[in-house]
Every structure is written in C-alpha cells, then in structure tokens.
Amino acid sequence: WSEDGQTLATGGEDGSVKLWSRSGDLIKTLDAQQGLVWSVSWSGDGQTLAMGGEDGSVKLWSRSGDLIKTLDAQQGSVWSVSWSGDGQTLATGGDDGSVKLWSRSGDLIKTLDAQQGGVRSVSWSGDGQTLATGGYDGSVKLWSRSGDLIKTLDAQQGGVRSVSWSEDGQTLATGGYDGSVKLWSRSGDLIKTLDAQQGRIFSVSWSEDGQTLATGGEDGSVKLWSVGTVDNVEGLLGQGCRLLRSYLINSPEDLQALNACHTFDLLQAAAPTLVADSDDLARQGDLEDAIQGYQTAQQWNPSPGLNPTNRAVQLRAIALAEQEEFSQALNQIEQLQEQYPNFALDDNAIAEAAQRRAIALIEQEDLSQALNQIQQLQEQYPNVAIDNNAIAEAAQRRAIALAEQGYFEEASNQLQQLQQQYPNFELSEEAKRAIAVSRAITLADQGDIEQSLNQIRQMQQQYPNVELDANFWNSICWSGATYNQAANILTVCNQAVNLAPDDWVILDSRGLARALTGDIEGAIADFQFAVDHTDDEIFKAQRQRWLDALRSGQSPATLFTPTVLEQLRNGTYEGEPPPTPPEPPGATSSSRWLVAGYRLIPDAAQTFIGGVATANVGNFLGTHD
Numbered sequence: 001w002s003e004d005g006q007t008l009a010t011g012g013e014d015g016s017v018k019l020w021s022r023s024g025d026l027i028k029t030l031d032a033q034q035g036l037v038w039s040v041s042w043s044g045d046g047q048t049l050a051m052g053g054e055d056g057s058v059k060l061w062s063r064s065g066d067l068i069k070t071l072d073a074q075q076g077s078v079w080s081v082s083w084s085g086d087g088q089t090l091a092t093g094g095d096d097g098s099v100k101l102w103s104r105s106g107d108l109i110k111t112l113d114a115q116q117g118g119v120r121s122v123s124w125s126g127d128g129q130t131l132a133t134g135g136y137d138g139s140v141k142l143w144s145r146s147g148d149l150i151k152t153l154d155a156q157q158g159g160v161r162s163v164s165w166s167e168d169g170q171t172l173a174t175g176g177y178d179g180s181v182k183l184w185s186r187s188g189d190l191i192k193t194l195d196a197q198q199g200r201i202f203s204v205s206w207s208e209d210g211q212t213l214a215t216g217g218e219d220g221s222v223k224l225w226s227v228g229t230v231d232n233v234e235g236l237l238g239q240g241c242r243l244l245r246s247y248l249i250n251s252p253e254d255l256q257a258l259n260a261c262h263t264f265d266l267l268q269a270a271a272p273t274l275v276a277d278s279d280d281l282a283r284q285g286d287l288e289d290a291i292q293g294y295q296t297a298q299q300w301n302p303s304p305g306l307n308p309t310n311r312a313v314q315l316r317a318i319a320l321a322e323q324e325e326f327s328q329a330l331n332q333i334e335q336l337q338e339q340y341p342n343f344a345l346d347d348n349a350i351a352e353a354a355q356r357r358a359i360a361l362i363e364q365e366d367l368s369q370a371l372n373q374i375q376q377l378q379e380q381y382p383n384v385a386i387d388n389n390a391i392a393e394a395a396q397r398r399a400i401a402l403a404e405q406g407y408f409e410e411a412s413n414q415l416q417q418l419q420q421q422y423p424n425f426e427l428s429e430e431a432k433r434a435i436a437v438s439r440a441i442t443l444a445d446q447g448d449i450e451q452s453l454n455q456i457r458q459m460q461q462q463y464p465n466v467e468l469d470a471n472f473w474n475s476i477c478w479s480g481a482t483y484n485q486a487a488n489i490l491t492v493c494n495q496a497v498n499l500a501p502d503d504w505v506i507l508d509s510r511g512l513a514r515a516l517t518g519d520i521e522g523a524i525a526d527f528q529f530a531v532d533h534t535d536d537e538i539f540k541a542q543r544q545r546w547l548d549a550l551r552s553g554q555s556p557a558t559l560f561t562p563t564v565l566e567q568l569r570n571g572t573y574e575g576e577p578p579p580t581p582p583e584p585p586g587a588t589s590s591s592r593w594l595v596a597g598y599r600l601i602p603d604a605a606q607t608f609i610g611g612v613a614t615a616n617v618g619n620f621l622g623t624h625d
Contacts, residue, residue: 002046005246007063009049011037017051019065022250028065039080043087048104050090052078058092060106069106080121084128089145091131093119099133101147110147121162125169130186132172134160140174142188151188162203166210171227173213175201181215183227196223207243241266249273256296271301282315290315313340392418392425400434412438433463437472444479449488452476470500478509482569484562486516504533508543512568515546515556524550542573 001008007027008020013036019027035054042049048068049061058071058078075094082091089109090102099112099119116135123132130150131143140153140160157176164173171191172184181194181201198217205214213225224243241248241261248255248266252274255261278293294308395418402411411434415427427435436459443452456476459466473496480489493510500506511526527543527550534540549559567573 001246002042002063003044004046005250007042007046009040009042009051011040011051011053015053017049017061019049030061030065030067032059036077038078041081041083041090043083043090043104044085045087048083048087050081050083050092052081052092052094056094058090058102071102071106071108073100075100076118079119082122082124082131084124084131084145085126086128089124089128091122091124091133093122093133093135095119097135099131099143112143112147112149114141116141117159120160123163123165123172125165125186126167127169130165130169132163132165132174134163134174136160138176140172140184142172153184153188153190155182157182158200161201164204164206166206167208168210171206171210173204173206175204175215177201179217181213181225183213194225198223208245209242212243245269252277252293252296267300271297271303274300275306278312279315282312283319285316285319287312287316309340389425392422396425396428396431400428400430409438409442411435412442429463433459433466436462437468441472441475444476447479447483447485449476449480449483449485452479453488453492470496470503470506473499474503474506474509477506477513479569481509481513481516482565484516484560484565486513489513490517502533504530512560515550516560518556520550520556523556 006022008022009017010020011017011032015032015035015037017030017032017037017040019030021027032051032053037051037053039052040049041051047063049063050058051061052058052073054077056073056076056078058073058081060068060071062068071092073092073094075092075096075098077095078092079095080093083089084091088104090104092100092102093114094100095118097114097117097119099114099122101109101112103109112133114133114135115137116133116139117137119133119135121134124130125132129145131145133141133143134155135141136159138155138157138160140155140163142150142153144150153174155174155176156178157174157180158178160174160176162175165171166173170186172186174182174184175196176182177200179196179199179201181196181204183191183194185191194215196215196217198215198219198221200218201215202218203214203216206212207214211227213227215223215225217223241258241263244261245266248258248261249270250273252270255266255270274293274297278290278297281287281293282290290312291308294306294311297303298306298308395414399411399414399418402414415431415435418425419427436455440452440455440459443449443455453476456468473492477489477493477496480486480492490510490513493513496506497503497510507526508530511523511530514520514526515523524547527547531540531543531547546559550556564573
C-alpha cells in the first residue's frame with residue numbers, strides 16, 4: 001500500500017505491476033518487463049514505486065505510472081526492495097547475496113556484502129536508521145543507515161524468507177523455511193519463538209499499532225498473532241477494529257454494522273467517504289438512501305454546511321441537466337421540486353451542467369441540438385449568464401476535427417452555422433484555413449478547377465506556413481483530370497507525387513493527367529507503377545487494358561471519352577458501384593468522396609484509400625505557426 005492507503009501495487013509472474021484503488025478498481029497496468037516481479041515498495045510520500053524483478057533490474061515509477069528510471073542492480077534476481085521511512089534510501093536484496101543502497105534519484109550509494117546466500121527480504125525500521133536483511137543461510141543481519149554491520153542474528157530457521165519491523169521499530173519479526181516465526185528486540189535479542197505450523201513461512205507483517213502480527217505460510221493459511229498484552233474481549237475487539245481501520249474508513253456501510261468499532265476517531269475519519277458514496281447515490285436518483293447516508297455522516301462528524309435533502313436533490317438536478325435532453329431534464333427537475341417543495345434550486349449550477357451537456361453534444365457531432373439546448377436554457381433561466389464563448393470554441397474545435405478527418409464540407413457548414421449563431425465570435429486562424437481548404441476541394445469537386453486553383457493560391461499567400469499534404473493535391477489532380485482539365489492541374493499532380501513518390505494511387509492519378517495531355521510515355525510509366533504495386537485484380541485489369549491500348553497507339557481522346565471520365569469521377573467506371581465509406585451524421589455524397597481522397601476505385605483499392613490514405617488526409621494543414 002502507498003503511505004496514504006489509497007493505492008495498492010501488486011507484482012506478478014507475468015512481469016506486470018498493477019495499481020489498484022482503495023475500492024479495488026484497476027487504475028493502471030505497468031509493463032515492468034522484468035520477468036517475474038518479486039517485490040514492490042512505495043516511498044514514504046507515496047510518489048515513487050520501486051519494483052524488483054527476476055531479470056535483476058530495479059525500476060522506479062511515478063505515482064501516475066510513468067517510468068522514472070531503471071537501475072541495473074546486477075544482483076541476479078532482485079527478491080526484495082524497501083524504502084526507508086523518509087523515502088530517501090532504497091534497499092535492494094538479490095540472489096547474489098548482496099544488498100545495495102540507492103538514493104532517491106537512483107544513484108548507487110553503497111553495496112553491502114551480506115554473505116547470506118541469496119538475500120530474500122529487506123526491511124527498514126520506522127525511523128530509517130536500521131536495515132534488517134534475511135537470507136538463504138538462515139541468518140538475519142542488522143545494518144546502520146550508512147551501511148555498517150551492527151549485528152548478525154543466528155535465526156536458525158533454515159532460510160529466512162521474510163523480515164518485518166514493527167511500526168515503532170522496536171521489534172523485528174522473521175519468518176523462516178523451518179515454519180517458525182521469531183520476534184527480536186531492536187538490539188538483536190530473541191524475544192519469542194512462535195510455532196506457526198504453516199509449513200514454510202513466506203511473509204510476516206505488522207499491524208500499524210504493533211499489536212498484531214500476520215503470518216502467511218506454505219499451507220495457504222494466514223494467522224494473526226496477538227503480540228501485546230490483551231487479555232479481555234473488549235481489548236481484542238478494539239485490536240480488531242484498529243487492524244481494520246483503513247478498510248473501515250473506506251467501507252462506511254460495513255462500519256455501520258460493526259458497533260464495536262464505533263469509536264469517535266474512526267467514525268469521524270469515515271464520514272467523508274460516506275458523504276462521497278451518498279453523492280453517487282444522489283446523482284443516480286436514489287435520493288432516499290442518499291439522504292439517509294448524509295444524515296448518518298452528520299451524526300458521525302457534524303458539519304453545519306451539510307443539508308441532506310438539499311444536497312441530494314441538487315446533485316440529482318445537476319446530473320439530469322448534464323445527462324438528459326434539456327426539456328426532459330427540466331420536466332424531471334420540476335418533479336423533484338414538487339416532491340421536495342423546500343428544495344432551493346441553484347440556477348447557476350443547473351445552467352453550468354446544461355452547458356457541459358451542450359458541449360458534449362457538440363463533441364458528439366450534434367451542433368444543432370446543442371444550440372437548441374442553449375436556447376432553451378436561456379429561455380428557462382434568463383438571468384443566468386451563459387458562457388457563449390465556451391460553446392463557440394467547442395463548436396469550432398469540432399469543425400476543425402471534421403476537416404482534419406477529411407469532412408471538409410461538413411466542417412465548413414458547421415463553421416458557417418457557428419458564425420450565424422455567434423456573429424461576434426472571432427474564428428481562429430486554424431478554422432479559417434479549414435474553410436479555405438474546404439472551398440478549394442469543393443470547387444474542384446464541382447469542376448471549377450480554375451477557381452479551385454485560385455483559392456489555393458490565395459490561401460498560400462494568406463497562410464504562407466500552411467502545409468498541404470499529398471492527399472490534398474491528389475484530390476485536386478484527380479478532379480481536374482476527370483473533368484478533362486488535365487493541362488491546368490499537371491503541376492498539382494506532380495506536387496502530389498513529389499510528396500508521396502511511392503503511393504501507387506497518386507501515381508495513377510498523374511498517369512491519367514499525363515495521358516490526357518499527350519505524355520504517353522509518362523502515363524505508361526505511372527499506370528505500370530500502379531499495376532505493379534496494387535493487389536486489386538479488378539483494378540489491375542482495368543489499368544492493364546489502358547496500358548495495352550496506349551502501347552498499341554490508341555489515342556487518349558478515344559480511350560478516355562467524356563463518358564469514361566464521368567464514370568471515373570463518379571466511381572462507376574466499367575459498372576463498378578461507388579464505394580460508401582463511413583461518414584458522420586449529415587454527410588453528403590460529395591463529402592464521402594472527399595474522405596476517400598476523390599479516388600473511387602473498387603475492392604482492395606477502395607480499402608487502401610479509405611483505410612490508409614485517409615488516415616493522412618486530415619493532415620492537409622500540416623504543421624504551421
């Protein structure tokens with residue numbers, strides 16, 4: 001456990017380390033890549049996790065799960081790792097019998113020649129001044145913080161598998177392969193031997209108050225030992241409550257059922273968790289249980305600012321405004337007010353929740369519904385200030401995202417709708433570029449190649465740092481060629497090839513433009529490259545017929561008739577149906593072609609365009625200042 005008791009780290013045979021919340025939810029899995037992970041240990045401040053593995057390395061991770069550093073311990077398998085109480089020194093014990101001390105930053109401070117065979121367990125005393133190590137040879141050694149040997153304890157337990165200091169650092173417990181558990185004083189004197197009768201003892205651990213020792217054995221059992229002087233039932237119950245303290249603080253429902261544990265400090269510590277659990281119930285609509293939970297929390301730790309009914313109903317109203325269609329949310333909020341007439345509604349909180357819902361709708365591609373919700377919100381709460389700028393910025397981000405995905409027409413429409421709704425909102429330069437690119441492609445798609453090229457020139461003058469990728473240029477090239485304006489766009493086609501010289505789709509586009517401008521040799525080279533690099537047999541057959549015709553001297557004008565060019569443009573060449581790649585709500589057939597990069601070819605070629613090439617079409621803006 002981390003020192004604050006909120007995060008549990010576990011290491012396993014698969015080489016992973018998992019971080020778990022107090023409630024048992026998986027937070028993150030760390031790919032330690034250490035073979036078996038034998039030991040994990042949190043620093044005192046809970047910010048750094050050390051782990052030792054089968055491969056002999058020690059890795060340091062941040063609380064958030066980022067790898068900080070890998071230490072090459074060179075100890076064979078690292079069986080045990082342990083931080084000093086102040087979190088400044090890490091001890092590692094390895095298969096080679098050595099113990100190494102490391103600084104917080106991962107620098108080696110000192111190597112201790114423990115001479116214990118393999119060192120299976122290391123443990124710092126609470127004050128960080130004494131390190132205990134247990135080894136295969138059955139000995140236990142005590143070391144000073146500086147790495148000097150203080151004393152060797154002849155535990156006579158076979159191999160010593162586990163050592164653990166009590167919280168006050170006055171008692172050391174050792175568990176051995178002979179099945180015994182021994183208790184030692186700080187000075188190294190044997191206090192007591194416990195006959196655990198569990199087979200080999202694999203682990204020993206103290207409770208926080210030092211009154212109870214837990215031992216885990218080969219037989220699969222865990223035994224709790226009363227090490228203090230408790231000799232009455234009340235004392236045993238109190239000891240059990242202390243042992244379960246951390247669990248009960250985070251499990252208030254169980255604490256409610258354990259009257260024996262209803263001490264003032266434990267109830268006070270558990271009250272915030274009970275309030276948080278009741279908050280969740282309120283948001284879900286279970287108001288009666290939520291109110292009851294708040295009332296119990298008030299009894300445990302009186303808080304003058306907590307009104308159980310108001311808090312429950314308010315949280316439910318906010319949840320409705322944040323999750324439901326606004327008119328439905330308003331109806332349910334009115335029902336809440338009828339059910340709880342003394343409930344004081346916080347209009348601002350409801351409005352803020354509704355705004356979050358509107359922004360979520362925008363992110364889900366429903367700008368119209370979002371704007372409708374904002375309008376209803378303003379009508380319902382005319383005195384509440386609406387953050388229109390936040391709504392507009394969310395809509396702008398969504399429009400830019402659509403453009404980056406290749407849905408230029410939808411992006412442009414959304415930005416126009418945004419400007420109509422919020423005429424004073426200043427579009428960002430990125431949004432303006434998205435509109436400019438959309439216009440250029442739309443004009444080319446409609447056959448107005450000259451205006452499309454003019455739009456591109458204006459855009460490059462206005463935004464000199466804009467970078468247009470190969471897919472953008474290829475879409476203009478293909479439109480120009482299929483509208484029989486190849487002479488005007490041959491430079492554009494060459495630009496696309498320069499950016500993606502190994503893209504057979506792009507070379508195929510230029511091949512058509514070259515053929516239409518009389519560059520037969522160049523067209524043959526481009527078509528041949530496409531045939532050689534595609535796996536689509538239908539496409540190959542089509543282009544091979546073009547190659548055979550051009551090589552036999554057939555005129556491009558008779559090969560690429562206006563009808564053929566129209567079929568190529570519409571994706572119906574030789575009877576092939578136009579593809580239907582995925583599209584966002586409201587997308588048009590024109591925008592579908594844009595997503596496919598204006599290349600509507602069948603089967604495997606369609607998959608390539610829609611799946612690979614379009615992954616890059618969103619980068620048409622490239623990087624820019």
